[in-house]
Amino acid sequence: xxxxxxxxRDQILGKIEALEPVNHPGDFKGASKDFDFRASLEVVGARxxxxxxxxxxxxxxxxxxxxxxxxSLAEVEVLEIDGEFGVAENGAIWLTEEALPHRVAPxxxxxxxxxxxxxxxxxxxxxxxxxxxxxxxxxxxxGPSKTADIEQSLVIGAHGARxxxxxxxx
Amino acid sequence: MLSHSEASxxxxxxxxxxxxxxxxxxxxxxxxxxxxKVLPEWEAMREHASQIKDHTLAxxxxxxxxxxxxxxxxxxxxxxxxxxxxxxxxxxxxxxxQGSKTIVKSKSMLTEExxxxxxxxxxxxxVVDTDLGERIVQFRNEAxxxxxxxxxxxxxxxxxxxxxQHLGTPKGNKDPQFLTEAARQHLRGHFLASEVAITGVNFxxxxxxxxxxxxxxxxxxxGAHLAKVHIACTGIEKIIPKRADLAVFLRLLxxxxxxxxxxxxxxxxxxxxxxxxxxxxxxxxxxxxxLADPKYKNSLKCIRCxxxxxxxxxxxxxxxxxxxxxxxxxxxxxxxxNIDKKANADLPFASTLCGSCSNVCPVKINIHEQxxxxxxxxxxxxxxxxxxxxxMKLMAITLANPVIYRIGGSLMRRFSSLLNTNLNPWxxxxxxxxxxxxxxxxxxxxx
Numbered sequence: 001x002x003x004x005x006x007x008x009r010d011q012i013l014g015k016i017e018a019l020e021p022v023n024h025p026g027d028f029k030g031a032s033k034d035f036d037f038r039a040s041l042e043v044v045g046a047r048x049x050x051x052x053x054x055x056x057x058x059x060x061x062x063x064x065x066x067x068x069x070x071x072s073l074a075e076v077e078v079l080e081i082d083g084e085f086g087v088a089e090n091g092a093i094w095l096t097e098e099a100l101p102h103r104v105a106p107x108x109x110x111x112x113x114x115x116x117x118x119x120x121x122x123x124x125x126x127x128x129x130x131x132x133x134x135x136x137x138x139x140x141x142x143g144p145s146k147t148a149d150i151e152q153s154l155v156i157g158a159h160g161a162r163x164x165x166x167x168x169x170x
Numbered sequence: 171m172l173s174h175s176e177a178s179x180x181x182x183x184x185x186x187x188x189x190x191x192x193x194x195x196x197x198x199x200x201x202x203x204x205x206x207k208v209l210p211e212w213e214a215m216r217e218h219a220s221q222i223k224d225h226t227l228a229x230x231x232x233x234x235x236x237x238x239x240x241x242x243x244x245x246x247x248x249x250x251x252x253x254x255x256x257x258x259x260x261x262x263x264x265x266x267x268q269g270s271k272t273i274v275k276s277k278s279m280l281t282e283e284x285x286x287x288x289x290x291x292x293x294x295x296x297v298v299d300t301d302l303g304e305r306i307v308q309f310r311n312e313a314x315x316x317x318x319x320x321x322x323x324x325x326x327x328x329x330x331x332x333x334x335q336h337l338g339t340p341k342g343n344k345d346p347q348f349l350t351e352a353a354r355q356h357l358r359g360h361f362l363a364s365e366v367a368i369t370g371v372n373f374x375x376x377x378x379x380x381x382x383x384x385x386x387x388x389x390x391x392x393g394a395h396l397a398k399v400h401i402a403c404t405g406i407e408k409i410i411p412k413r414a415d416l417a418v419f420l421r422l423l424x425x426x427x428x429x430x431x432x433x434x435x436x437x438x439x440x441x442x443x444x445x446x447x448x449x450x451x452x453x454x455x456x457x458x459x460x461l462a463d464p465k466y467k468n469s470l471k472c473i474r475c476x477x478x479x480x481x482x483x484x485x486x487x488x489x490x491x492x493x494x495x496x497x498x499x500x501x502x503x504x505x506x507x508n509i510d511k512k513a514n515a516d517l518p519f520a521s522t523l524c525g526s527c528s529n530v531c532p533v534k535i536n537i538h539e540q541x542x543x544x545x546x547x548x549x550x551x552x553x554x555x556x557x558x559x560x561x562m563k564l565m566a567i568t569l570a571n572p573v574i575y576r577i578g579g580s581l582m583r584r585f586s587s588l589l590n591t592n593l594n595p596w597x598x599x600x601x602x603x604x605x606x607x608x609x610x611x612x613x614x615x616x617x
Binding site for chain 1: 222428
């Protein structure tokens with residue numbers, strides 16, 4: 001297979017001719033900054049709670065260490081984790097594998113609780129934060145799992161978490 | 171195979187459903203307008219994204235090699251496939267090494283392009299599509315009719331009946347919430363059991379060797395993070411130079427596609443999980459040919475948001491299946507002839523050339539111009555529909571010769587039903603206007 005794929009590689013690269021040079025435009029400047037993280041969270045279907053409200057809503061919530069495998073996490077009802085930062089423009093929260101019990105954890109649990117201590121205005125600022133060495137796996141998560149594949153009717157809880165609760169400590 | 175116009179005729183036979191389809195997609199277009207107009211920098215971002223793509227395509231070879239080197243250093247297996255056949259063989263070999271008989275797959279138009287499911291089925295491997303819309307059409311033995319909303323041609327009654335047959339939901343239950351829950355339970359079983367997961371790729375970053383997959387349901391992640399082996403399939407045009415470039419693309423993608431601020435999950439796969447095997451397959455399948463043609467090169471900038479589908483007056487009123495291609499709509503109509511000119515010669519004509527597709531495209535592809543270029547190429551290659559060729563030739567002779575023009579005109583005025591023939595589909599849904607008794611020339615002489 002190595003030989004086969006080598007030949008396809010050479011074939012493909014051989015067919016690509018250099019085109020007239022076009023400069024990379026650099027980082028995007030001029031993004032709006034006037035965004036409200038809370039308002040965006042509401043748009044993407046997340047709930048914002050205080051720690052007191054959280055204690056009443058999810059008394060059984062807990063954190064998990066990295067000892068459980070992915071399949072065992074299927075039994076988790078409420079998972080509590082820390083996000084690295086939130087993005088005000090779209091309510092997305094950056095999560096990394098390092099801060100998760102397992103990559104699948106925020107998807108497979110029934111309900112998800114995320115603590116956010118830092119907020120950046122938009123995606124350009126978000127990637128500024130991500131210039132440091134990369135996580136092995138990371139994601140922007142915005143709200144609970146959703147679908148509108150049946151007649152465009154919005155349904156929350158397709159495959160991933162059925163609800164997202166965000167506690168803002170900023 | 172029915173041509174686009176023949177298949178459309180079947181589609182619009184149900185007028186009520188056609189109206190529903192038209193209005194629903196227009197609603198998605200309106201959501202896109204709202205989500206884009208709140209950003210004063212929207213047009214600057216489109217230009218920026220377009221320039222990044224121009225720059226990438228101008229240096230695609232270097233960026234592909236940079237991506238490959240980084241990905242390998244990250245512990246990802248990189249494969250190259252010249253065509254669909256080779257792509258499918260690579261994927262099969264990886265699955266066969268695991269001995270899996272059932273695998274899960276999230277949305278990937280590229281695997282539709284390669285007919286991967288059929289190929290794997292012929293090798294005794296069942297592919298379970300895990301995107302809700304794709305699972306619905308898979309149950310029905312249909313192809314997706316829209317690249318973002320695969321089951322948009324169906325009503326909830328249809329889905330209810332399909333789930334009743336395949337998942338045993340109560341007959342007559344058509345509640346989207348209930349049906350989605352049934353699919354959640356059904357697919358969770360597959361996620362937990364599957365040892366191999368296939369996903370598509372939205373962006374592959376040359377700088378870091380990572381790739382990004384966007385979903386709203388979380389199905390790509392549920393599959394990939396539970397499986398022992400993750401295979402990501404991508405076209406070579408999905409490369410972008412830098413990680414920071416993702417900012418502009420992620421902002422444009424969801425707002426253009428569904429009017430969302432961002433997709434629910436934008437996952438960055440950088441290295442395999444501990445103990446996991448991760449593969450990426452880079453597919454050409456005609457893309458290098460498209461790249462070498464200055465007229466059509468820009469079509470490779472596409473980020474598959476489907477905004478051009480939702481705005482297209484022809485797509486909205488003819489349905490995705492009329493395009494008989496995995497990628498339908500205006501963008502599909504300029505991609506498909508590159509793969510097979512003859513089989514897709516009808517598609518560049520499935521347009522009014524109104525230009526709305528180009529206006530909404532987040533990476534500024536000149537879609538309507540390319541449709542027009544394809545029409546010229548297809549006419550020259552003798553591949554245009556026969557009726558169109560004859561009609562155009564007759565018209566050219568008539569307009570070039572004043573005598574024929576005058577005789578023809580007077581005949582048409584007297585026997586206007588002559589125009590109402592199969593050679594002239596324009597009149598299929600239209601009434602002939604009453605012809606004046608004299609031509610302009612006659613009137614001018616007699617005044």
